[in-house]
Amino acid sequence: MDLKKAFEHDEKTLLKPILESNRNYYITVCLLSLVVAWGFFAYFHQLRNGLGVTGLNRPVYWGFYITNFVFFIGISHAGTLISAILRIAQAEWRRAITRSAEVITVMVIFFGVASILMDLGRPDRIMNIIKFGRFESPLLWDVTSITIYLTASTVYLFLPLIPDIALMRDKANKRKWLYTVLALGWTGTPRQFHRLETAISVMAILVIPVAVSVHTVVSFVFAMTIQPMWHSAIFGPYFVVGAIYSGIAALIIAMALIRWVYHLEDYLKDIHFNNLGTLLFVMTLLWSYFTFSEYLTTFYGAEPSHMQVFWAKFNGEFRFEFWGMILCCLVIPGIFLSNRKLRTIKGCVFASAAITIGMWLERFIIVVPTLANPRLPYDRGVYHPSWVELSLLAGCFAFFILLYVLFTKFFPIVSIWEIQEGRKHAVAEVAGRVRSYLPDAYNIKNDVDVETKTFTNAETFIGNT
Numbered sequence: 001m002d003l004k005k006a007f008e009h010d011e012k013t014l015l016k017p018i019l020e021s022n023r024n025y026y027i028t029v030c031l032l033s034l035v036v037a038w039g040f041f042a043y044f045h046q047l048r049n050g051l052g053v054t055g056l057n058r059p060v061y062w063g064f065y066i067t068n069f070v071f072f073i074g075i076s077h078a079g080t081l082i083s084a085i086l087r088i089a090q091a092e093w094r095r096a097i098t099r100s101a102e103v104i105t106v107m108v109i110f111f112g113v114a115s116i117l118m119d120l121g122r123p124d125r126i127m128n129i130i131k132f133g134r135f136e137s138p139l140l141w142d143v144t145s146i147t148i149y150l151t152a153s154t155v156y157l158f159l160p161l162i163p164d165i166a167l168m169r170d171k172a173n174k175r176k177w178l179y180t181v182l183a184l185g186w187t188g189t190p191r192q193f194h195r196l197e198t199a200i201s202v203m204a205i206l207v208i209p210v211a212v213s214v215h216t217v218v219s220f221v222f223a224m225t226i227q228p229m230w231h232s233a234i235f236g237p238y239f240v241v242g243a244i245y246s247g248i249a250a251l252i253i254a255m256a257l258i259r260w261v262y263h264l265e266d267y268l269k270d271i272h273f274n275n276l277g278t279l280l281f282v283m284t285l286l287w288s289y290f291t292f293s294e295y296l297t298t299f300y301g302a303e304p305s306h307m308q309v310f311w312a313k314f315n316g317e318f319r320f321e322f323w324g325m326i327l328c329c330l331v332i333p334g335i336f337l338s339n340r341k342l343r344t345i346k347g348c349v350f351a352s353a354a355i356t357i358g359m360w361l362e363r364f365i366i367v368v369p370t371l372a373n374p375r376l377p378y379d380r381g382v383y384h385p386s387w388v389e390l391s392l393l394a395g396c397f398a399f400f401i402l403l404y405v406l407f408t409k410f411f412p413i414v415s416i417w418e419i420q421e422g423r424k425h426a427v428a429e430v431a432g433r434v435r436s437y438l439p440d441a442y443n444i445k446n447d448v449d450v451e452t453k454t455f456t457n458a459e460t461f462i463g464n465t
Contacts, residue, residue, distance in 0.1 A: 007420050014412045014419075015171060017262045021409065032402040039395015042388045043118060051121045053388050057381035060371045064389040065119035068396060070363045071246070072112035073146070073218055074239070078104045078247030080153055080211040084204040093275060095418040096267045100258060101251050102157040103413070107403050108250075109150045111396045118392055138220040145210070145217045152210050156203045159196060162186050163417035175410070215243040227370050228305040229298060238290040245283040245329075246359040249352035252276050254404070256349045258413055267414050270345060277348040280355070281337035288330050308373045317382065318369045321361050328358025 046053050056063050083101045086094035117123050133140040166186035169179035186192060219239035222230040232238075252273065259268040298306050313322040332354040336347040368383050407413070 032398045035398035042391035055384045055386045059374045060383040065115045067363045069115035072108050074243035074246045075250045076105045076108045077243040078251040080207045087204045095422045099415045105153045138224050141217045145214045149214045152207045215239045228309045245287050248280045249355040252352040273345045273348045277343045284333045312369045325358045325361040328354040
């Protein structure tokens, strides 16, 4: 297949989800919309009657909402870190997966912020933290870092979208006015491509420290207190590792659904899932190390207030959540991701689903057990989420999926121009990098080594294209 036919195939396949809609799409949108509507009903019920309709009590004043906040902000690391690092490393296999990761980042941040608003009894006073905020408080650090993160992630998502938006402007018959505005006058000249790639590279470098700082600051909200099992120096890197861990798992699930629904098997291949599965296994080991370190130091120190929380997790009222976390975040991924035969697409998706559940449980057992066992002799309350909190949790997940589905109907979920750029230039770029670090002897075309023959064939292929 020559390049022209390949490009036509890319455009036809990747634009098909936008140009065509079937009954299943509308059924999915309607079902998700119903769950979202129920979530809004639950929130307005809470807004009208106050936080008393939740399971929050004294001293457990943080529950599902703050758990969701940490969880959603963690998942947002899927796009920025995975996409940005792969771009900087010039990993060619990244081309089909970067956009699906970047979309997760931008959309899920809104639900992290929304979880904070849900936790406020008086959301009309939210601007007070900006008007009267003091940077002595980690809460204001959180507001600042998340605002910067959302801005940078949105720009980082939009920049690679521009060439595909221009393609939609020229190909699509509907929403042409929208694509014309968003395309910013893109015509695809070499000068525009050069500026675009420069801007993407700059944003990829900038967004990595911003992403790391965000979840570090989220951990500071806990670690800067003296609450049992929160006042820990390990929380910063522990939260960042957990965020990357859950972000990769969410990305794998999203890729599998996109591949299945839109029949993109030619673009989201086994190698993508195998590579991400291998990376996910590495993060499993890192997460296990940090978890072990956290609980080992607590147990060895044996401070009474800390041990009260420790045993509440191990064999107390939160034992099911704790051991469920261990099962979902360590045992299941350890079995499926360490074995190449089990690290298939289905195996990676199953392990990722388990990790997503386990990481939500991890956030829960960080937040609630400590509050349920305070240092001061308060009356101890047992926290059980109400139907309002469960409804809002379901509503957030449904709303996120709904927005993701709607995005795929407006924009290509696989970057068309990056796929086409890979077809045109990837072999030459890889050959150039190989030539730059191999010994000089490998650059002699008449060398009879297998490696040299392979390289010469690559050069021949480049010349033909």
